Amino acid sequence: MNIDAKYINSIGMILTGCDSILEHPDWSSFAVVFDINEGHMASSGFIYVNDKIIPASASFANLGDKKALSNKIREFQQAVFEACGHKFVQLLIQMNSAGKIHIDFEFDNPKRWNMGPANYRAMREQLRPAFD
Template sequence: MKIADDKLHEIAQLVLQCEDVLSFQWTELVFVFEFGEGHVSNSGFLYDGQEVTPATASIAQEKLRLRNSLEALREDIFQQCGDKFNQLLFQMENETKRFKIDFEFDDPKRWAITPSNMFEMREELRPKF
């Protein structure tokens, strides 16, 4: 599977425009995007040392822009391999703007953040570059 670098960089740039990302201090961040039929939801965390802030990825003036880019990436991958991913994991380091993107095709709850596992997942998903 070959994904164009410009598509991945576009997603990273859109994440940097999200309200929570702009509003809080952070050294690393993580967002889990979950895909359903015609729906994309997300949740994540902003890390600043020992401080961890729950966050969502939403651009104030363009609510659908990030979602549309993610859906386009999902469709592109589907065209290449015949399967759609259920979740996308996005991690970034603030200082260098290095980022990682991973996909989950089989387990739709692999990275799910829920009230019952929030403390566990915030450490499991903490970026390690």
Template sequence: MNIKDEVLMDIAQLFLRCSDLIDYEWKEVTFVFEFGEGCTSNSGFLYDGEEITPAAASIEDEQLLLDNTLEQLREDIYQQCGEKFNQLLFQMENETKRFKIDFEFDDPKRWAITPSNMFEMREKLRPKFD
């Protein structure tokens, strides 16, 4: 799978435009996007030391821009390797703007955040940039 660095950098810039990242203090952030038949959902966490705040990735004045961009990435990857990812994991460190993007092709619930596992997942998904 070959994804151009510019594409990944553009995606990271879109995340930085999300309302929750603008409105709240954070040191690290995690978002999980889940892709279904014709729909996309996301949830995540803002980490500020020991303070953890649930978050969603949405750009206030362009509600569908991030979703559509990630759907296009999903389609581009499908064209390259014949598979569509079920989930996308985005993590970023605020100070350095380092980020990671990972894909899940097999287990559609690998990074799923639900009411019953929210406390477990917020620690499991905490970004580590060591």
């Protein structure tokens, strides 16, 4: 799949300004899962600060355009659809403080990266970015 990196870079830049990241300036990496359907988008994930793991979401209290991130993700979803004929229902974005970004898509299972009491601890580690 050949997708313009501008989408990934823009999403990464916007995410580094989210409230959770700004509250933890010593973050080493983060992982955020976006659940996307036609009328709604939600996010959940974790910030990794040394040995600490902090629950996080992609929320913005001080962003002028509160829909900038969701609009960019929807543009990205459309670009992926045009490239491969499928829309993703979940998007995983992992990033480290050096600016490396990894993304993964889920096209079929809208619960692949869902978190709840039964799998919360496992998901914290499963989503932890591992950049080599």
